[in-house]
Amino acid sequence: MTTPQDNYVTQASGPLEGERRLFIDGQLVEASDGGLFENIDPSTGESAGYAGNATEEDMERAIRGARRAFDEGIWANDPDFRSKCILQLRDALVEEKERLRRIVVTETGSPIALTYSVQLEQPLEELAFWAKMAREFAYEQEWSPTTSRGALSRRRIHYEPIGVVAAITPWNYPLYLNVSESVPALAAGNAVILKPASLTPWSGLELGRLAAERTDIPTGIFNVVTTNTVEVTEMLTSDPRIDMVTFTGSTSTGRRVLASGAPTIKKTFLELGGKSAHIVLDDADLTEVLPAAAVMCAHAGQGCTYSTRLLVPRSRYREALPILKAVFDNVIVGDVWDPSVIQGPQASAKQRDVILSAIESGVASGARLLTGGHAIEGLAGYYVEPTVLVDVDPHSAVAHEEIFGPVLCVIPYDTEDEAVEIANATIYGLAGEVSSASDERALAVARRLRAGNISVNGGAYFDVSTPLGGYRQSGIGRRNGEEGFREYMELKSIGIPSRS
The missing domain is CATH 3.40.309.10 (Aldehyde Dehydrogenase; Chain A, domain 2)
Structure with a gap:
């Protein structure tokens, strides 16, 4: 692995223009009304550029496209293809690593030293783990026979993707969390709508651009939508076409996410605050x-x-x-x-x-x-x-x-x-x-x-192989490892008469 001393990227490495287009239903597009919001560099307090500010119409297109792509496409049933696409995304991210390094430092205010670990290098390495998990996970497992009403039955446990997953991510480690909340969900066979934090939009929009330009991910399976409007974001937590919400952030916002999803009883994975x-x-x-x-x-x-x-x-x-x-x-x-x-x-x-x-x-x-x-x-x-x-x-x-x-x-x-x-x-x-x-x-x-x-x-x-999550009001569920992979799937128990 390189170190800051081996490859010292500086702020003066030339003009930086982050991606401002949304990635919706297979297309890189401006917000429907042309709206933008400012991306501030916290180390200077000055503007670094702009990102697309999605409207309700834009989010509706993303939800509709993700629902159609999951329900009608092959993604859910082809783990080898999913693995191939995730490795394509990994290769694209690695090739543009230095651009991503500058983006992460600029919009988060993170010291560049941290990009040689969790802010950048680590999530790039983790994609290979999820590609392998997609290929090798035992989606159907044989359990011991059982006897009911005098008849012997075989049992199988079957795992299948939940459906459409909304991933709402925070601003502190944006590239890492954009990857760790969207890629496992994709690897498990779901369609994903990623909504990056409004303080760090480029770390998400660049994922959308690279997925569009450098991978075979099918139309609608992966969407990236940025907005600084609460009402647009809350469409993801309340819409019945969304099957699961994964959210990392403060406990106060987590409570709001949980409450918004309650009327549709959607699964909610939360990684929240700590003391x-x-x-x-x-x-x-x-x-x-x-x-x-x-x-x-x-x-x-x-x-x-x-x-x-x-x-x-x-x-x-x-x-x-x-x-x-x-x-x-x-x-x-x-x-x-x-x-x-x-x-x-x-x-x-x-x-x-x-x-x-x-x-x-x-x-x-x-x-x-x-x-x-x-x-x-x-x-x-x-x-x-x-x-x-x-x-x-x-x-x-x-x-x-x-x-x-x-x-x-x-x-x-x-x-x-x-x-x-x-x-x-x-x-x-x-x-x-x-x-x-x-x-x-x-x-x-x-x-x-x-x-x-x-x-x-x-x-x-x-x-990446160790479950991460909290007790009490620090969250619900676990990220990483096989336990984290299962979070993005439904479990189906199947009984089959034993003919032997």
């Missing part, structure tokens, strides 16, 4: 464990699985604070085109202001600023200082509500039981961490945490 806790046990080596806490500043803290609460034994609290201050004071913030930078701007001025307000709320509730806490002066764009709040009341809003910024809340605890209680005392349950001198001790605590993804002593769970 993950990292429990540091009293035998941990603080000089080894605590520096990793600053990882949550990557991409300005705009990651749902980041551990934004740090639980430290009260007996070692004073020892921990100077280590944390030194680490956060040395986070490299600034020019997103500089490969040494890990923290860029917040996604928008609104997001920056929400974070600053949350910090103020934390201080008002009794927390103390160890470092940071303000907007960064002297930088264009929407930058917030890496921030550590200490002496945080575990019952306060700042300890319970997702901030989605570079803000760490440090909470002291007295006993292991109290640490587990604090970690579990939120509406969320997406991720968490436990650190100890003993893997077994840390694992025992990890089993008590009500969260879907736990790192023990720095161990990694994040991989």
